Amino acid sequence: MEKTLATSHSKRSSPSPSTAVNTRTTGFDRKTRQKLSDATASVSETALEDDDDDEEGMEEKIEALQTIVPGGTSLGVDALFEETASYILALQCQINAIKVLTAFLERCDKDDMKFGG
Numbered sequence: 001m002e003k004t005l006a007t008s009h010s011k012r013s014s015p016s017p018s019t020a021v022n023t024r025t026t027g028f029d030r031k032t033r034q035k036l037s038d039a040t041a042s043v044s045e046t047a048l049e050d051d052d053d054d055e056e057g058m059e060e061k062i063e064a065l066q067t068i069v070p071g072g073t074s075l076g077v078d079a080l081f082e083e084t085a086s087y088i089l090a091l092q093c094q095i096n097a098i099k100v101l102t103a104f105l106e107r108c109d110k111d112d113m114k115f116g117g
Contacts, residue, residue: 065080066072069087072080 062077062080065084066075069080069084072083075083
């Protein structure tokens, strides 16, 4: 590669008709590169704004979760997720216990009706 670079420098030092054509295309390349650079910067800014929106949305969701889970306001994100999983399991156990008690009470009511109570 170094030889190629040295060769291109030597061509620049001696003007020729082909060099003039290259200068024109180089100017075009510069303009095209600038347009591409501007477009890339615009896309990058939009992506950064989207990332900011995503981060804000995520922060809002974490704050909402912290208010739902008991003791969640004092927890970090990792501990909050672990506590949320435990809380969900505890709620499921409570639901199952209520179902069992409800079924038991319904059977008791049916048995009382059989005996005229």
